[in-house]
Amino acid sequence: MTIPTEIEALVEVTLTLIGAYLAATWICLIVWTVRDARARTTDVVVQILSGLLVLLFNLPGLILYIILRPAETVEESSLRRQRLAALADARAFHCGSCQAPVDSSYAFCPRCRSVLLNLCPQCQRPVRREWNGCPACGAAVHVTGSG
Ligand SMILES: [Zn+2]
Ligand SMILES: [Zn+2]
Known part of the structure; x- marks a missing residue:
């Protein structure tokens, strides 16, 4: 039995779209991870490794990154340090x-x-x-x- 050409073409287009969608999502995840890592650490090696983690392992890599990432952003930690310094200064x-x-x-x-x-x-x-x-x-x- 043979598959009609129309259905074959439809399946091909659908698979291409799904593939493009997944690729786009994957790239977005990598971009998001690298941006998030940049906000949380000034260490370029950690930023690259975070991106690689998602690039290689996709969603499980992202979950792993969220577990391992620094708890607070660079901004948050500098703000906390400023507050502590101000507190010590006041004392x-x-x-x-x-x-x-x-x-x-x-x-x-x-x-x-x-x-x-x-x-x-x-x-x-x-x-x-x-x-x-x-x-x-x-x-x-x-x-x-x-x-
Ligand atoms: Zn003096
Ligand atoms: Zn007195």
């Missing part, structure tokens, strides 16, 4: 004269030797120079000029 004390980071217990700046702590005139506790009042007794602390 750290700085010398009022030279902006050097100083410990809250320092009485003098180790870099420029300017006075960091004064004594409260009422309770004699150490009070930081930039404070206007004593945190222990509430007394007003008069800010004295430098020198």
